[in-house]
Amino acid sequence: MSAPPSVIVFDVNETLSDMSPMGVRFTEVGASAGLAKLWFATLLRDGFALAAAGGNGVFSEIGAEALRGLLSGTDLNFDLGQAVEHIMAGMAALELHSDVPDGVRALGEAGYRLVTLTNGSTAVAEKLFGPAGIRGSFDALLSVEDAPAWKPAPAAYAYAAQAVGTDPSEMLLVAVHPWDIHGAAKADLQTAWINRAGAPYPAYFNPPDYTVTALTELPAALGAESGGGPSR
Structure with a gap:
């Protein structure tokens, strides 16, 4: 030591x-609560990939883009842009x-x-x-x-x-x-x-x-x- x-x-x-309340944010837009963990893992994966390739991404930007991909094609209560904004706002709450x-x-x-x-x-x-x-x-x-x-x-x-x-x-x-x-x-x-x-x-x-x-x-x-x- x-x-x-x-x-x-x-x-x-x-x-x-x-971060457990993030699941509620997903259900509020009409998505599965279980997507919260997948979203965060996807966000980290892509941030790590950028770092490994010599880049340095912005957390909020990667998070929003990852959400657009995960929520695309889902029957939501909001339009896609509003759903992304609602979920991302949860990080500050x-x-x-x-x-x-x-x-x-x-x-x-x-x-x-x-x-x-x-x-x-x-x-x-x-x-x-x-x-x-x-x-x-x-x-x-x-x-x-x-x-x-x-x-x-x-x-x-x-x-x-x-x-x-x-x-x-x-x-x-x-x-x-x-x-x-x-x-x-x-x-x-x-x-x-x-x-x-x-x-x-x-x-x-x-x-x-x-x-x-x-x-x-x-x-x-x-x-x-x-x-x-x-x-x-």
């Missing part, structure tokens, strides 16, 4: 935000998972610097954190829109390290996505996987340094490993 991290980097979509506010506050009080690194927009994080009263816990809200590529490309994590002025080895990435954990580990970050669903971790990815079932468990996990708090 490396030295204790001083900076904790949070993924946002699904890690901090509860999401709320935090219940364990997030207390977990974030505890990590901040323990002395860690907190930042986000999202493949989406920083505006989504702003809207999430404001009502919960935790915006002030974060030093910076970072997006790959300002980086050379999406996560899990190494350049995304290098961008975050440069933005906060620290070495990647002193950072810990917190995410629910094993692909993000793997990418961060390959970029020399420490990693913590939030496994709220009790799912098995894919053996083909680098394993996380820490596994917790809720963010509120992470301060104790880090404290037990480091002897209490971040290195300075």
Whole structure:
């Protein structure tokens, strides 16, 4: 295990935000709720493909285009353009998972610097954190829109390290996505996987340094490993 991290980097979509209400958005336009997961997976796939080919797409633009493809030919309650707008607006209306506010506050009080690194927009994080009263816990809200590529490309994590002025080895990435954990580990970050669903971790990815079932468990996990708090 490396030295204790001083900076904790949070993924946002699904890690901090509860995306389960997106299924309702799909049913409201006349589509199946199950399409919500397929849509998000398609969005990520295409964003990853652009990154692998040397590009850097915009989350909202890819999301809207993916929706047009998935909803095309479906008998909707709205016209296609309105349906896409209605579903995409749901991303800005999401709320935090219940364990997030207390977990974030505890990590901040323990002395860690907190930042986000999202493949989406920083505006989504702003809207999430404001009502919960935790915006002030974060030093910076970072997006790959300002980086050379999406996560899990190494350049995304290098961008975050440069933005906060620290070495990647002193950072810990917190995410629910094993692909993000793997990418961060390959970029020399420490990693913590939030496994709220009790799912098995894919053996083909680098394993996380820490596994917790809720963010509120992470301060104790880090404290037990480091002897209490971040290195300075």
